[in-house]
Amino acid sequence: xxxxxxxxxxxxxVPTYNNAATLTKVxxxxxxxxxxxxxVNDGSTDSTPQLLERLKQEAAxxxxxxxxxxxxxxxxxxxxLCQAMGRLNDLGYRYAVSIDADGQxxxxxxxxxxxxxxxxxxxxxxxxxxxxHPNMPNKNSFANRFSNFWFAVQTGxxxxxxxxxxxxxxxxxxxxxxxxxxxxxxxxxxxxxxxWAGIPIIAKPVSVYYPPVEERVSHFRPGVDFLRIxxxxxxxxxxxxxxxxxxxxxxxxxxxxYK
Numbered sequence: 497x498x499x500x501x502x503x504x505x506x507x508x509x510v511p512t513y514n515n516a517a518t519l520t521k522v523x524x525x526x527x528x529x530x531x532x533x534x535x536v537n538d539g540s541t542d543s544t545p546q547l548l549e550r551l552k553q554e555a556a557x558x559x560x561x562x563x564x565x566x567x568x569x570x571x572x573x574x575x576x577l578c579q580a581m582g583r584l585n586d587l588g589y590r591y592a593v594s595i596d597a598d599g600q601x602x603x604x605x606x607x608x609x610x611x612x613x614x615x616x617x618x619x620x621x622x623x624x625x626x627x628x629h630p631n632m633p634n635k636n637s638f639a640n641r642f643s644n645f646w647f648a649v650q651t652g653x654x655x656x657x658x659x660x661x662x663x664x665x666x667x668x669x670x671x672x673x674x675x676x677x678x679x680x681x682x683x684x685x686x687x688x689x690x691x692w693a694g695i696p697i698i699a700k701p702v703s704v705y706y707p708p709v710e711e712r713v714s715h716f717r718p719g720v721d722f723l724r725i726x727x728x729x730x731x732x733x734x735x736x737x738x739x740x741x742x743x744x745x746x747x748x749x750x751x752x753x754y755k
Contacts, residue, residue, distance in 0.1 A: 505590040506610055507532040507563070511576035512597035516543045522595065523551055525603035527560060532589075534563040535597075536580050539570035563587070573661075574675065574682020581671035589667060596661040605702045609664045612700060618669060620690050622655060623662030623702035643684055646729045650736040651691040652744075655699050658687055662702050669695055680721050681728045688732050692740045 508531045512519055519535075526533050535551075537544055548564050555562035565579055581592050593609050595601045601623070609621055643658040661683065665671070670690060677685050691697060 505588070506613060507534050507584050507587075507589045507592055508606060509534050509536065509577065509580040509584070509592045509594045510597050511536045511538055511573050511580070511594065512540060512544060513538040513570055513573075513576075514540050514542045514544065515597035516540070516547050518599040519544060519547060519597050520551070522597055522599055522603075523562075526595070526606070527555070527562070529603050529606060530560050531603075531606060532561045532563075534565065534580050534584060534592075536576040537564065537566035538573065538576040539568055572677075572679030572682065574680070574686070575678035577665075577682070578671075578675065578678070581665060581667050585667050585671050592665045592667055592671075594661060594663050594665065600704055600706065601662045602703045602705070605662070608700060608702075612698065613664060616696065616698060618666045619664075619696040619698055620666060620670065620687070621664035622657060622687070622697060622699050623660045624655075624657040624699045625660055625662075625702060625704040626657075643725075646732070647684070647687060647691075650688050650729075650732045651740070653691055653697065655687070655697065657699065658684060660702070666695070669693070676731070677724070677728055679724060681725045684725065685728060685732070688736075692735075 508526050510519070510522060510526070510533065512535060515522075523533065523535065535548060537548055545566065548566065552562060552564055563583065565576075565583060577592075577594060580594075584592055591613050593606060595603070595606075605623065609623075612619070612621055640657060640659045644655060647658045648654050663683075665686075670686060673686070673689060673693070675682060675685055675689070687697065
């Protein structure tokens with residue numbers, strides 16, 4: 497009987513939308529470490545489809561699988577990650593480690609995610625990038641503080657980087673949830689809803705690379721996406737007040753009365 501790799505139940509997920517300039521290096525770095533990989537092409541209109549076809553042909557002679565999901569219309573990062581977890585669940589994987597396609601994250605940090613998955617199963621891990629990076633855009637720092645504050649209000653917990661896309665998702669628990677959002681704001685919703693569901697959430701330090709301003713590619717639309725996030729936070733605050741905190745208080749009182 498063949499010996500299974502220690503990370504055989506874990507697959508790396510790269511959602512991508514018009515990141516052809518950086519995707520090749522991101523994929524190469526991940527596969528150089530021998531990890532199984534799933535790339536979700538979220539309706540890219542650049543050369544991403546052709547690039548993935550070439551990578552798929554090259555992967556056919558490799559040792560680790562390269563899975564690809566592709567659809568013609570851009571649906572959003574949250575939708576892409578949900579599609580990935582659905583496919584990985586069907587393939588028998590138990591964890592999805594997501595990495596952004598813009599080259600911001602380093603594949604060398606995946607190993608620490610895998611170590612922690614074995615130490616803390618059924619836990620959602622969030623990579624914490626730190627706030628004192630010389631090239632970190634000011635708008636990113638503000639958005640992260642803004643998001644961290646509302647996450648604490650809605651869950652009673654603190655996370656240092658709720659905007660990080662470098663995460664480890666327990667597929668069996670998160671993959672079965674039904675979400676209201678599907679774009680950038682999904683990454684906020686999944687954290688809050690996971691906290692409400694009692695899923696442990698652990699932040700872990702990761703390295704980060706912010707390219708010079710002239711090389712950055714961002715699909716964040718300040719007006720529309722900030723409105724979406726604000727509406728989501730309003731909904732989640734009502735959910736916290738009407739559901740999460742009352743239920744938590746009831747469970748605490750019940751536990752003290754009958755322990």
